[in-house]
Amino acid sequence: MTKFKTYPVSLTKALVILMIISSAIVVLSLNSYLDRAVKQIYSDMNEHLLKNDGERVAQQIGKYLNQPQASAKLMALLSAGESAARPAAVAGILQQIIDLDFNKGQPLSKLSFATANGSYTALERDPQDGTFKTIHASLQSNQAVLKQLWFVHARETSLPFWTEHTHRHTAEQGMAMTWRQPVRDRAGNFLGVLSAEIQPEEMSGWLQSLDTNNSHRLMLLNEKGRLIAAASPLSADEIQNAGQHLPSPGLADSLLRPAVDHNLMLSKAISDADGKLKWTLVMLTPDNQWQASIHRYHQHNFIGLTIVITLALLVITFLMVRFSRPLVSLINRVHLLGTPLWKPAARGTMFPEVANLASALDKKSRLIMDMLDARQKEIEHDKETGLMTFTGLCNHPELYRGRNMIALLHLSNHSSLTNLLGKEYGTALLAHLQSMLKTLLPADTIYCRERNDKILMIFPKVLDSEQAAFLHQQLETLFMSRQSVSKGCHELLIAGNVGIVEEPLTEERLKALVLNAGIALHHARTEGNGVVTRFAPEMHEVGLRNVELHEELSHALERDEFHLVMQPIVSLAGEGECLEGECLVRWNSPTLGFVPPDRFIALAEQTGLIIPLGYWIIETACRELADFIARGAPDNFKLHINISPLQLQQDDFAEGLLGCLERHNLQGKNICIELTEGVLLDDSTSVLPQLNTLRSAGVTVSLDDFGSGYSSLSYLHSLPFDQLKIDRQFVSDILEDRRSESVIASVLSLANSFKVPLVAEGIENQETGEKLRRMGCVLAQGYHYGRPQPFKNWTVKLGVFNLTLI
Known part of the structure; x- marks a missing residue:
């Protein structure tokens, strides 16, 4: 989807642009409405004027068509006292009729009189100057007149009639029309025929003169819809369209309707007094009759509206700017709210609403600053001591x-x-x-x-x-x-x-x-x-190594990177027979390589990972011991397992250990848990019930590294233990240091008094072992007798584990 780029616009500009757009829409809409209203008004006026003009023109044409009858009566009166055979006298009468009845502007092209004996006298209009000239026919023409159909018809009737002359027909102007009026005296004797001829050219000119405002287009049509005369040139389509919409006889004498390429067309029936002539007057109003006036009015109206709206816009813009300037100033400074840079604005030029807003913002700014100051003090100063916090320290100027x-x-x-x-x-x-x-x-x-x-x-x-x-x-x-x-x-x-x-x-x-x-x-x-x-820098390096060690240690169990080994505990008085051994855990990390137990065991205790690791050691040790016995080790072989203080403090420790023995078909006598004496001193009240539960099930307890911690005779009598293991630092110095020998002798005496065996760790040569045997030590452990190895590497046979056979 196309994303359009947007540009930020200020509030004042946005309001001004909105007002301009709204005003433009109002001006255009109002102008369009007024334009339609004006056009409708002019249309109504046009229709009204068309009807009035049509009635006026129709009256004039009707009056003209009735004038020949009056002229015929006058001809009859004037001819009664004159000799009808005298052409000069007829010419004078015709001239008198023209002067009395026909104005110069009326479309009469010829006025003639044919007497009863065929004498023909006519006054014909000169097309150049519009005057009438006398025409007298010869004797031969007299005979021709007597034979004319219209003359024959006139002798037989006393009613006027119209004739059309085809030889005067033109495509543009139609046929020449002649009105015939028989003239008789009071006795009814036929005196002759008075004829008034109308040519289309002259009729068209007369129609044009009737349109005094030049606002219409006039035409006369006969009853067949054929054109008689037109005030201006017309197209064939206009004539045909007008001829198709003539008033129906007996229904209406006029018809007003829209016309092609015109606003209105008026069709009005016209006839003479005798009803012999059935013409139709057609008046067309052109589209542009009022166009100039409408356009001029439209321009004046648009200019006037634009001026009014512009003045209103200027006034509104002035007020808007005056209103929005303080508001925009507040908006531009609102990011400073609650800071020392916020300054109260002058309220003299503000509207009350904006002034109220500015006042509210001033109050909020002071409130925010007070709250921030109080919060800053809380953040930067400790309530209890009054000392700075670390955040306050970072902002101290003397730091x-x-x-x-x-x-x-x-x-x-x-x-x-x-x-x-x-x-x-x-x-x-x-x-x-x-x-x-x-x-x-x-x-x-x-x-x-x-x-x-x-x-x-x-x-x-x-x-x-x-x-x-x-x-x-x-x-x-x-x-x-x-x-x-x-x-x-x-x-x-x-x-x-x-x-x-x-x-x-x-x-x-x-x-x-x-x-x-x-x-x-x-x-x-x-x-x-x-x-x-x-x-010192090496402290940081040690810390990093501990972090790396901790990260690897947390995943070592999941990756199965630990394994167990066993170091035998031998009897110094025997022949190499071994009935006990200590289980030790080893870790070969793919990333760190071999990690000594003293490194990862201490870290596991510090981080709490010793808990899941201890459960794994107990479960795996029991399984390995069960397999070891199944391969041929003695049934009463006892495996020593080192237990962390955190393990022993778990409420379900004893229950979990006994359950593990049961799962692997082992007995309590097969397990000895090794504890440091410090565990018993730190929390003896919580661990004693666990130890008593285990000892009642046959599990023995050995105090490891005896003599290196807080050993004293004051607590040994209350601790449940079955064996003592003297710290290796005393054993390693026994041959050179008499004080170490004295400590070992004292511990041997203490073990004898408690009737528990003493195990000496760290024996690495025969001399040390012989020395301890002579002093009365019963059990020994060290590299001299065997290094720690996986259980599967030790050879057992038929219930015997003898180191001398290996």
Whole structure:
């Protein structure tokens, strides 16, 4: 579909254009209406004038046609006292008749009188000057007259009649017409025939003179529709059309109708007094009769309307501009609403409606500015502490002026203490921290509450490394200080960590520096409470590797990238027979290659991925153990599985493990779960019921890495365990370090007192194994006895797993 390009138009222009278009439509419509009205008026006038003119012309023609009868009576009276045979006397009488009855303008071409003995005298009009000349016929002509049919007919009747002379016929003018009137005296004696001849040429000229206004076209037709005379030349189609619409005898003596190429045509019947002559007068009104007047009136009307509308447009445009100018000004400035650039408009030239709108916008602008100011304060300043937010920090005018060191402080005990003691305590703790910071740090340090329990500090320009070391020391002093403030019955103690970044601050690098400070803070938290760490680029690289490791780890289970291996646990007193082994998980990533367990296990615990991974390890270990026993391993073979603290804290852990044993036809004695002692200390109330459920089903519990954490005799008596595994760091130094030997001896004594076996990990040579055997250690594990391998690689036969046979 074609898209038309649009152009923006101002409100004033749009209104003016709309008014011009509307006015043009009004002018054209009104002009068209008036034009039709004028034409109708002129048409009615034309019809009325045509009827009047037709009646007038018809009367004159009728009067003319009746004059020969009066002339015949006068001829009879004048001839009674004269000798009818005297031509001179007849000529005088005819001249007298012409002078009395026929005006010069009437279409009479010849007036003649033929006496009873055939004497013929005529007065004929001269076509040049219009005068009549006398004509006397000879004796021979007298005899010819007596033989004329019209003369014979006149002697036999006393009634007038008309004759047509074919020898005068022309295609354009029709036939010559002669009126014959027999003349008799009072006694009825025949005196002669009075004849009045009419030629079409003269009749046409007379008709033209009758149209005094030259506004019509006149023609005379006989009863057959043939043309007798016309005031102007006519076409054959006009004559034929007129002849087809003659008035019907007895129905109407006139007919008014539209005509081809004319507005109107009037057909009116004309006859003499005796009804002998049946002619029709046809009057045509041409199209252009009133055309000039109509056109002139139309021009005057159009010009007048245009002037009136133009003046009205100018007035309306002036008012519109005056109205719209303030409105357009408001529209053009509306994008400034609610900003300091908005200025109230002058209301002196405004219409009340626009002034009200401007006033409303002024109020809205002030309201918006007040709301924005309040909102800006909320956004840029923390209500609880009064410190700037990060948004407020970005807008601080002194932020980038030579500053080159920032620190991010995490108040680690804020969240827990607030939850335990209430929000007021948390607010008081933050206030105490602010007071300490202002005491220890430079006066023009900028503070920002970056998170709920994090404070971002922007130090003034650090000139050298000594000044940087001083600030580092001051931050460490913050956590080492024993000064405390009481809040109710509790003390406000500051605990947390700090990450520092030393780099010039720029607008482009601000967020990156804060991110690096967060990375340094994370490293400080891993090292313990109260640690202040300076950011190093390798920290970011480690973080990126952890991110990549986390992304790959989240998909490793779906891609089946993990597999299990087993490392045997042997009896130091036996002959290589093995009844126990530890299950270990390995990860070969197509992207990262082989990933050591200490890297991905710790990350899985941090991210919570250890939960699905732990379920997979238990399910796969049980399946592998069942296959291992089915291949020939001892029925009582015990597989050690390391359990994460997060796994053990799941409510359905014990139920899930026992269900897995049942699915693979294993017994509780076939599984030993290895836990670190720290798990029991952190949440012993929630894990003890789980451990008791498992131990009642025959599952044994081994305390792994014993001696490396929080071991003490005060809690061992309350913990359910069936085995101790001493940390490998003591085993590796037993041959060189007497303190390690003492620790192992103490742990052996402790295990004997609890009547549980001790497993020594990390034995890599025969000497270490012999040393531990002599000291009383029962079980051993290490590369010296066997490296971890997939279950299928270990050889078992007839219920025996003996490492000496491999």
